[in-house]
Amino acid sequence: MKRYRYLLKKVSWSAFTILFVLILNFFLFRVLPGDPVKAGTHDPRFKKENQEAMRVRFGLDKPVINCFETLNPIKVGDCWINPFETQFFIYIRNLVQGELGISYHTNGPVADILVERLWNTLLLIGAGQILSIIVGILFGLFAAWKARTVIDYSALITGLVTWSLPTFWLGIILLFWGSGHGFPIGGRITPGTSSYPLSYQIADIAKHMVLPTLTYTIVYMGEYLLVMRSSLMDVLSEDYILTAKAKGLSTFQILKDHALKNAMLPIVTIIAINLGFTVAGAIQIEAVFSWPGLGGAVYEALERRDYPVLQGVFLLIAVSVVIANLIADLMYSYLDPRVQTE
């Protein structure tokens, strides 16, 4: 019963956060100076009919809050508003229907662009995260186990140095080195190979993934290494480890049955929180390696001042991170029996 209430609390809080993000997104693009949505409708790249459609679709012909008394049932201050006629409501309605706007650049729906690119980013982030978690945790484990030895100190320094590297710069350096050693200089596939057999394509994609994934792994393993190391060192200093040793268990048994689970708990939280940051890293890596993912979409949208895409990507990213955090919270509560009784 207690666990159920805990879950409910967490889920409702995530829902609230998402709502906050939606509101934030709405106001950012309408309130900040420059008001690009309005400006966008005057953007010359926009076809006339699309401009009109967009104005209606996004309720730009409607006021943010209108004050006409006759048709509007709700009074807010001096204003009568019809909540269903405000831009905000229209915005929410559009979102629910999956309508994210129209790209200035392609003149096609933003949603289409995002869906296409989402998988590429997931592929890259997925591979990178898994590798960095494995490498970071392993190194961190050894560092803590062999504390105060050369292994520990070198792992520590490695972690600190890699953490200090700017993601995009590491990407540039690796790309620079890699392009001189037979690695592709960017993109996801070699151009013109889309009709080749599947096995070739998979190998091709893999080859294109090496450098960006390597960049990702190097940059993010540092944090996992450092967290695992300090977490495990803390755990290994706890009384129950001494009790386990007194019971005659071997070092390996103690690590396996007592230390690891406890040491991993903070890692679970970090993995989730990191998703927010890894997205930031994805933006940088995709920019450098021209990887056609969401990050690349951001980079291109920035260059082209394609605000609808920017807005759509931001929304998608923010919502995904909130959901990922929720999942991590739930996983943590499942792993740590102390949490439910709070």
Add this chain to the structure above:
Amino acid sequence: MAVQTAELKPSVPSSPLTGFWREFRKNRMGVVGLVMLVLIVIVAIFAPALAPYDPETSEGITSRDIYNPPSTDHWFGTDDAGKDVLSSFIYGSRVSLIVGFFAAFISIVIGGVIGIVAGYYGGRLENILMRFTDTMLVIPDLPLIVVIVALTKPSLLNIIFVIGLLGWTTTARVVRSQTLAVKSRKFVLRARAIGAGTRHIILHHILPLVLPLLVVNAILVISLAILNESTLSFLGLGDPTATSWGQMLNFAFGRGAMSAGAWWALVVPGFGIVWVVLGLTLLGHGLEQILNPRLESHHLMPGRPTVQTEAVDVTGKRSDVPVLLDVRNLSIHYVGDGQVAKAVHNVSFQLHEGELLGLVGESGCGKTTLMMALMRLLPAAGQIASGSIRFGGWDLATLKEDEMAEIRWKGISIIFQGAMNALNPVRTVGDQIAEAINKHMPGLPHGVVNARVLELLDLVGIAAEHKDHYPHQYSGGMRQRAMIAMALSCDPQVVIADEPTTALDVMIQAQILELLDDLRKKLGLAIIFVTHDLGVVAEMCDSVLVMYGGMTAEYASVDSIYNAPRHPYTQELLKAFPDLSKPEKRLTSIPGYPPKLNALPDGCRFAPRCPLAFERCVTEMPRLHELNGGHIVGCHLVEEKS
């Protein structure tokens, strides 16, 4: 459990600040980081003097100057506009550092205020502030920063504000949790009891103790701000008039440095970023090591090898009952930081079958060290410097680790003080008891092990339904019973009970002691009972070993200790211990405090506090003398008389 601290030194007082500086100097990582930072700051300040060229002017630059490799004219070559990379680099440091520091300053102030207000005032205000902070924490930083900067003007001031206004979340969390921690400390309660108001408490008590962690966090925030600025510039959102390192990379990358092979234009600016951030990271990590120190060692670090020596036969036989555990001339040292602390010196005793030996002493007497040595559980800095521990035909002092693991729990087991964490909080109690059984009696069917666990729990008075509960669901008394059940799980011959009831209420203590006594009789155990409570010793023990400053003060039957104590420490201790059968007895105390382990006196360790000390006591360590009946006393006075 009382712990005595530093001896009074009649010298210059060490304030926390000077102490901190001394510690910091020893921390290599922190010092390296600080040096790296100082260097780059100097470069930034003296940029005009250090830069060979002025990156603002384009005088005399032609298209032939673009992407020239390093030469004597241009140590690091030229960039996409033909300008000297080194000079741009030097001036670029100013931009990156300024943005980093000022943005971080904004973040720290916002986060600090939110954190202290939330932490100190609590209640609804805290709830709201922390919910807000958590929400902002979840929303990904960089995308939001990118969006905001993209929508507004990309000026330096703007960038500083945006990074600053979005970077306060970690600070708020750290400051809040530290404020909460400090607020609940007793000296804050005392300040309130005195009548101090909010402002006084925050200023004098909360702030000084929050500041150190705030500094560590500030360093993190600065490094993140610098990374964020460089990323923004690289993505094309930087201030085009202020050439930061990120901006340099943006230009280089976007203007064909790679295809031109101009590695210098790519490596150098990035190197600057890495230098600053790494310096900050090292400094921050070093500071954290000092301000939030983790323990020097953990329990799985390899121990020190025992020094082999010849054991000297000190005592005659006390009885005809077989001896289970025979400890001779055991000395234990702690080695570290160039110092050797002689924690235990030349202690001997014999534990017979069915005997309950009480090990009595106050803080710093070495009783816990002694017990840890018996089971070879000394921390990494501990070492058995001499002596032997004979048990079951082996000398435990010289056994290898894997051999010792066989004997642990099966031959000798230990009941620790039932602190919350003596049992693993994420595993059930039943599981942890079963683990011991499975280790020493492998291959038993699951059902048999389960039955044994239930049998043990029943033996100590824990209902079967608690088998699958977690330690935090047990009360203090129950946890101690569980520890006892676990200690008995492999039918050991000797059980060490290390202050098993010290943290418990009187009534629960009585229950546990009664239980231990019953179990002893029922199972024929030999027990070493470590305590500082002379009442418990009198009620339960057959013989008593009194320790002071790591040495044997007196070792005799319980009757002799209480009715004919010969060592002045024993005598004084008895006078200081309350006796409810004589409630009006005025208690005495022993002036002074126990010796510090790394500053032990040459002579008798009790001499500075002994009411009967004379000259010989100060210069010469007393030998152990044996009186009739196996009564051992470590005091010169005994020798004089006999």
Add this chain to the structure above:
Amino acid sequence: MSDEFILEVKNLKKYFLAGRPALFSRTEQYVHAVDDVDLQLRRGEVIALVGESGCGKSTLALTLMGLENATEGSIFFEGRDITHLTDRERKSTRQRIQMVFQDPYESLNPTQTIEEIVTEPLVVHGLAGDHGERQAHVVRALEDAGLKPAEEYMHRFPHQLSGGQRQRVVIASALVLEPHLLLADEPVSMLDVSIRAEIINLLADLRESRGISVIFITHDLGTVGYFADRVAVMYLGRIVEIGSMREVLTDPKHPYAQALLSVIPVPNPRLRRKRMILQGETPNPIELPVGCRFHPRCPVAMNICKESDPRLLPISETHRAACLLLAK
């Protein structure tokens, strides 16, 4: 309120909400930390408040100090009702009632010097005008607390002193305001046995020399013997027995007090006593037993104990216990 009593407590209750306030809960549960306590203290008198953990003795002290707000009942100090004062109103009272805490290692701010610590109360209350006068007060307080010569200690930091010395600093900082009442909450529990008497003797001396009244809270009955005039035994938020030290320690009448005294170990191996070891643990103070709160564990409980909650019944002029056995 009469003049002979420096402190009069009537029907004092302090309840805490159990858990966080829920949004949708039908009944709220309370921790009955202090549940109807009466107490009177004369000038210069020492009363020991004894009980196990959870009996409410520390909460009682915090409530008397105004660090917790009383839920019900009244507290009169030197004739004045101090039960529900604001912090500002309470400030002058705070000079007269001071507290000594259990943990000498936590009671002192590690970033302050001893001089700063002992001066702080004077600064907070705006007493003793200039620096020289303040310092004189501080020196006197330190020396009265046994730290002589004071100059040797003034510039030190807490981590440089031993446990006993730190506790003396805490006492000095309480003395500097010249209080009339001292609440000592387990002042020696965390000190080595061999130096406990030092601190207790110090408190006894202060009672003699300055006429300070003391409420001495402890779980260790043995230490109160020669120091306390009266002893009160607490259980689950109530005083279950109160009387002179001799009466309670040598002839307790409440079964709980009897049991407690019978199990406290005595350093005499030849003394074999009959020990009344109570089974189980103290029930949690959220759901109190109906009737006499001790009856579930009481070895001599009668049927009527399950229904009737006894008040303190007289045994002698000074000795009272809350047990229905006495009503017979």
